[in-house]
Amino acid sequence: GGKTVMITGASRGIGAAAARAFAAEGANVVLLARSQEAIADLAGEIGDTALAVPCDVSRYWEVEAAIAAAVETFGGLDVLINNAGVIEPISHLVNADPEAWSHVIDINLKGVFNGMRAAMPGMIARGGGTIITISSGAAHNALEGWSHYCTSKAGAAMLTMCLHKEAADQGIRAMGLSPGTVATQMQREIKSSGLNPVSKLEWSDHIPPDWPARALVWMCGAEADDLLGTELSLRDEELRAR
Numbered sequence: 001g002g003k004t005v006m007i008t009g010a011s012r013g014i015g016a017a018a019a020r021a022f023a024a025e026g027a028n029v030v031l032l033a034r035s036q037e038a039i040a041d042l043a044g045e046i047g048d049t050a051l052a053v054p055c056d057v058s059r060y061w062e063v064e065a066a067i068a069a070a071v072e073t074f075g076g077l078d079v080l081i082n083n084a085g086v087i088e089p090i091s092h093l094v095n096a097d098p099e100a101w102s103h104v105i106d107i108n109l110k111g112v113f114n115g116m117r118a119a120m121p122g123m124i125a126r127g128g129g130t131i132i133t134i135s136s137g138a139a140h141n142a143l144e145g146w147s148h149y150c151t152s153k154a155g156a157a158m159l160t161m162c163l164h165k166e167a168a169d170q171g172i173r174a175m176g177l178s179p180g181t182v183a184t185q186m187q188r189e190i191k192s193s194g195l196n197p198v199s200k201l202e203w204s205d206h207i208p209p210d211w212p213a214r215a216l217v218w219m220c221g222a223e224a225d226d227l228l229g230t231e232l233s234l235r236d237e238e239l240r241a242r
């Protein structure tokens, strides 16, 4: 069979588009998210080469169990896409709810660590693998009301650099993808928040989820090796202009 690709946050948006794109390339896809029904429906649509595993990436043991299920079903894991992420509640630091703030860090940053930590041993044992983490223009720009999100994405970008430093020589291909402003539920939440750093963009100017999905497929090939330890940015000039 083809290679096996695990995608976190596969219930909708960029993750669901990535699942379809990898499946179209002949890969086995392992779909993780909290919404059981959505990932089960997507797996049903893709067929026998898809496995849905309900998982909250902020819980290490759930991620480890999901990887064990992937290995049991498909024989091993070749690619991990750390895509799961949240942005709500958007709020200025002065009003931020402390519990909610750290919950975002638990998903967007600790969740990325959880995926890397759980996937690495098996990948290294079988000669290597690719771990791509979804970054953001917000990793490199301070955006009003987004302190939790910016901090989590900056940390996740650093985790990719650390992973590359420690494990490139063991065959781990670590990279980030900053997807630009993509038409997903997250952007609808941002639009309705009143604290929207890209509010000038029309919905039709947003990148379709299929673009980052196809970029992820390309990044798994040797053509992308110049990107190892760094990230690829798709059209984030809207943020950079601020």
Ligand code: NJP
Residues within 6 Å of the ligand: 008, 009, 010, 011, 012, 013, 014, 015, 032, 033, 034, 035, 036, 038, 055, 056, 057, 058, 083, 084, 085, 086, 107, 134, 135, 136, 137, 138, 178, 179, 180, 181, 182, 183, 184, 185, 186, 187
């Ligand atoms: O957002 P959305 P995107 N455990 O809301 C899942 C980044 N990004 O596709 O658990 C496991 O449609 C959630 O599933 P569920 C962004 O930061 C985006 O835009 O069922 N999964 C859903 O499948 C994020 O890292 C833009 O609720 C969890 C998915 O995450 C990635 O792109 C720009 C979870 C979110 O789907 C995908 O976001 C940018 C958990 N604890 C970066 N919590 C953009 N859209 O413009 C959430 O620079 N999920």
